Amino acid sequence: MNGVVDPGRARRYEDGAGDDSEASWKAREHRRPIIQAAARRTLKRRRLAGRLFRALCVLCAAIALAPLVALVYYTAERGLPGLSFGFLIHAPVPEGIPGGGISTAIVGSAEIVGLALLMAIPVGLFTALFLHERRGRLAGAIRFGADLLTGVPSIVIGIFAYALLVRPLHHFSNLAAAFALGVLMLPIMIRADEEAMRTVAVDLWEAGMALGARRSRVARSVVLRGALPGLVSGNLLAVSRGVGETAPLLFTVAAPSFAMTLFIYTEGTQPFPTAQQMAWATAFVLLAFVLVLSGVARLVAWHLTRKAR
Amino acid sequence: MTALPGLAGVASVKDAIRRRHGRRGGRAYVVVRWAAAAVFVALLCGLVASIAVDSSQALAHTGIGFIWSGTWNPAANQFGAGILVVGTIVTTFVAMVIVVPVGLGTAAFLSELAPRWLAGPLSTAIDLLAAVPSIVVGLWALLVLSPVFADHVEPFLKSVPLLQWFFHGPAYGPSIMLASVVLAVMTLPTVVALSRTALSGVALADREAAMALGATHWQVVREVVFPGARSGIAAALTLAVGRALGESIAVAMVIGNNPSVPHSLLAPGATLGSAIVNEFAEAAPGIGTSSVIALAAVLLMLTLAVNAGGQALLRRLGPGRLLRSERAERPARPGRAARREVPA
Numbered sequence: 283m284n285g286v287v288d289p290g291r292a293r294r295y296e297d298g299a300g301d302d303s304e305a306s307w308k309a310r311e312h313r314r315p316i317i318q319a320a321a322r323r324t325l326k327r328r329r330l331a332g333r334l335f336r337a338l339c340v341l342c343a344a345i346a347l348a349p350l351v352a353l354v355y356y357t358a359e360r361g362l363p364g365l366s367f368g369f370l371i372h373a374p375v376p377e378g379i380p381g382g383g384i385s386t387a388i389v390g391s392a393e394i395v396g397l398a399l400l401m402a403i404p405v406g407l408f409t410a411l412f413l414h415e416r417r418g419r420l421a422g423a424i425r426f427g428a429d430l431l432t433g434v435p436s437i438v439i440g441i442f443a444y445a446l447l448v449r450p451l452h453h454f455s456n457l458a459a460a461f462a463l464g465v466l467m468l469p470i471m472i473r474a475d476e477e478a479m480r481t482v483a484v485d486l487w488e489a490g491m492a493l494g495a496r497r498s499r500v501a502r503s504v505v506l507r508g509a510l511p512g513l514v515s516g517n518l519l520a521v522s523r524g525v526g527e528t529a530p531l532l533f534t535v536a537a538p539s540f541a542m543t544l545f546i547y548t549e550g551t552q553p554f555p556t557a558q559q560m561a562w563a564t565a566f567v568l569l570a571f572v573l574v575l576s577g578v579a580r581l582v583a584w585h586l587t588r589k590a591r
Numbered sequence: 592m593t594a595l596p597g598l599a600g601v602a603s604v605k606d607a608i609r610r611r612h613g614r615r616g617g618r619a620y621v622v623v624r625w626a627a628a629a630v631f632v633a634l635l636c637g638l639v640a641s642i643a644v645d646s647s648q649a650l651a652h653t654g655i656g657f658i659w660s661g662t663w664n665p666a667a668n669q670f671g672a673g674i675l676v677v678g679t680i681v682t683t684f685v686a687m688v689i690v691v692p693v694g695l696g697t698a699a700f701l702s703e704l705a706p707r708w709l710a711g712p713l714s715t716a717i718d719l720l721a722a723v724p725s726i727v728v729g730l731w732a733l734l735v736l737s738p739v740f741a742d743h744v745e746p747f748l749k750s751v752p753l754l755q756w757f758f759h760g761p762a763y764g765p766s767i768m769l770a771s772v773v774l775a776v777m778t779l780p781t782v783v784a785l786s787r788t789a790l791s792g793v794a795l796a797d798r799e800a801a802m803a804l805g806a807t808h809w810q811v812v813r814e815v816v817f818p819g820a821r822s823g824i825a826a827a828l829t830l831a832v833g834r835a836l837g838e839s840i841a842v843a844m845v846i847g848n849n850p851s852v853p854h855s856l857l858a859p860g861a862t863l864g865s866a867i868v869n870e871f872a873e874a875a876p877g878i879g880t881s882s883v884i885a886l887a888a889v890l891l892m893l894t895l896a897v898n899a900g901g902q903a904l905l906r907r908l909g910p911g912r913l914l915r916s917e918r919a920e921r922p923a924r925p926g927r928a929a930r931r932e933v934p935a
Contacts, residue, residue: 325807328806328807328809328810329807331807331809331810332807332808332809332810334809335808335809335812335813336704336808336809338696339696339697339699339700339703339704340700340704341696342692342693342694342695342696342697342699342700343696343697343700343701343705343713345693345697346693346694346697346717346779346783347713347716347717349720349728349776349779350716350717350719350720350723352731352735353720353723353727353728353731356731356735357727357731360734404627405627405630405631406627407627408623408624408626408627408628409624409627409628409630409631411624411627412624412625412627412628413628415624420628424628424631424632426902427631427632427635428631429898429902430635430895430898430899430902431634431635431638432898433830433833433834433837433894433895433897433898433901434638434837434891434894434895435836435837435838435839435864435887435890435891435894436837436839437837437839437840437864437867437868437887437890438638438642438837438887438890438891438894439638441642441645441867441871441883441884441887442637442638442641442642445641445642445645445884446637446641465634465638468631468634472631496620497620497621498619498620501620519722522722523722525724526722526723526724526725526726526727527724527725528724528725528726528840529725529839529840529864529868532840532868532871532872533871533872543724543726546726546727546730547726547729547840547844550726550729550730550733550734550844551733551844558734561730562730562734565726565727565730568724568726568727569723569724569727572722572723572724573719573722573723575722576718576719576722577719580715580718
C-alpha cells in the first residue's frame with residue numbers, strides 16, 4: 283500500500299500529527315523540504331511501478347492476441363492452396379488418389395447441425411419462456427441446471443448420445459450426432475433466449491395481458507417479437523459452437539467423411555502431406571464459416587443495443 | 592377516505608380475466624411450455640443416470656478404487672482412472688499458470704488502460720478466439736506449434752536452470768506442456784471476458800476516492816479495482832478450470848497419449864478426455880466400454896463439482912456487484928417491482 287493510505291508512514295513524516303495549533307505548524311515548518319523530498323521519492327517509485335504495470339498489461343494483451351492471429355494466418359496459409367470450387371462440391375477420395383473434396387462432410391455437417399437446431403430451438407425457446415414467465419424455486423433450479431449442463435464436457439454428452447441412440451439401434455447415425463449437438467447447444471440457447479427476453483419491458487407484457495390477449499399471443503407478439511434480435515444472435519452463437527464440436531461426433535457419426543470436424547481430425551492426424559492438406563483446407567472452410575457466423579451474431583446484437591438507445 | 596367508485600369492480604374484472612385465461616387463455620401454450628421445461632429436466636437427469644448406469648459395470652469390477660487406482664491397461668484388463676486424473680489435473684494446472692497472468696493482464700488492459708477505440712475491437716477479437724473450433728486449435732497445435740516446440744521452445748525450457756526440475760528428457764513436441772498451452776489458448780477468452788466484466792463493475796466512486804488520496808493509476812488498479820473484483824475473477828477462473836478439465840479432442844491430438852506417471856512436463860501424457868477419445872472405439876464390449884464410460888463419469892463429477900463451485904461464486908455475488916456496469920447498459924430492463932412473479 284505504497285503512499286496511498288499508510289498511517290505509519292504519515293506519522294513518520296510529521297510527528298505531532300493532529301496537533302493543529304499555530305505553534306505546532308511553525309515548529310514543523312523546517313521539515314517541509316524533507317517531507318516533500320520523501321513524497322517525491324515515493325511518487326517516483328510509484329510512477330515507475332505504474333509504467334511497469336502498463337508495459338506488462340500491453341505485453342499480456344499482445345500475447346493474448348497472438349494465438350488468434352497465428353491460428354487465422356496458418357489456417358489461411360495452408361488451407362487456401364488446397365481450396366477450390368471443386369474441393370467444395372466433390373466427395374472425398376481414398377488416400378493416394380489426387381483430387382477429391384469435402385462435399386459429403388459439408389452436407390453431413392449441415393444435416394447434423396440442422397437436425398440439432400430442429401430439436402434444440404423449440405425446446406430452448408419454450409424453456410426460456412417458462413423461465414421468463416415463472417420465477418421461483420423450479421425456475422431457479424432449471425437455470426442452475428442449464429449452467430451446469432453448459433459446463434459438461436462435450437465428450438460426455440457424446441457418450442450419452444451413444445448410449446441412448448447408437449447402442450440400442452445398433453448403428454451410427456446423423457440423428458444421434460444431431461441429438462448430441464442439440465443437448466450441447468440447448469443450455470446455451472436457454473440462457474441466451476432468456477437474457478434476450480429480459481430486454482423486453484415487463485410493462486409491454488402487462489399491457490398485452492391487459493388488452494385481454496392470451497398468454498400465447500402475448501408471448502408471440504410481444505416477448506418473442508421484442509426479443510427477436512437477441513434470440514437470433516444468441517442462437518447463432520450456439521450454432522457456431524455446435525458446428526465446431528468434434529468430440530460428440532466421435533461416437534455417433536458413421537464415418538469421418540460425414541462431418542467436417544471429424545474429417546479434420548482423421549486427416550490431420552495422418553502423417554501424409556496430402557491428407558494434412560485436406561485437413562487444412564477443411565479447417566479453413568470451417569473457421570471461415572464459424573467466424574462469419576459469430577460476426578453476424580455480434581452485428582445483430584450490436585444493432586439491437588443501438589436501437590435500444 | 593371513501594372507496595373510489597368503480598374500484599370495487601376491479602377484483603371482479605381480475606377474476607373474470609383469470610377465469611378466461613384459465614379456461615381458454617392458451618392452455619395449450621402453457622402445456623407446451625411445461626413440456627419443454629420437463630424435456631430439459633429429463634435430459635439433465637437422463638445424462639447423469641445414463642453415465643452412472645453404464646459405468647456401474649466397471650465400478651463393480653474394480654470397486655470404488657477405480658477413481659484412484661493407478662494402472663490403465665485395457666489389454667491386461669486393468670482399469671483405473673488415477674493416472675488420467677493426475678494427467679488431467681496437471682495439464683489444467685499448467686494451463687492456469689499460463690492463463691492467469693496473461694488473462695488478468697489482458698483484462699486489466701482492456702478495462703483500465705486501453706483507449707476506447709482499441710478496447711472494443713480487441714475484446715471482439717478475443718471473443719472470436721472463443722469461437723474458433725477446438726479441432727482447428729488442435730490441428731494448428733499439432734502441425735504448426737508442435738515442431739516449433741520440439742526445435743526451439745522445449746530445448747529452451749530445458750536450458751533454464753530453475754525450470755529444469757519440471758522440464759527434462761527428450762523434446763518430442765507432443766507433450767503435457769504442449770497440451771497445457773493448447774488449453775491455455777482455449778480458456779483465455781473465458782478468463783478475459785469474465786474478469787473484464789468483473790473489473791469494469793468496480794464502482795467509479797471507489798476509483799475516484801483512491802485517486803483523490805493521491806494513488807497512481809497502478810495503485811488504484813492494485814488496491815481498489817482488483818480487490819473489488821476479487822470474487823468475479825475467482826468465478827471466471829473456476830469456469831475456465833472447468834472448461835480446461837473437460838476439453839478432449841484438441842488435447843488428444845497433442846498430448847502424445849501415454850497413460851503413465853508423468854515425470855516431466857516434456858513427456859507425453861494422457862488426460863481423462865484424451866483417453867476417452869482414444870480408447871472408446873477400441874474398447875472391448877462389456878467391461879472395456881464400461882470402463883471408458885466410467886472415465887467419463889469421473890470427468891463428469893470433476894467438472895460438475897468445479898462448475899457448481901464457479902456458479903455458486905457467481906451467484907453469491909449477485910448481479911449487483913459483478914454486473915453493475917452491464918445493468919447500466921441495459922435501458923429496457925424493468926425495475927425490481929415490475930419483475931415480480933407473473934401469475935401462471
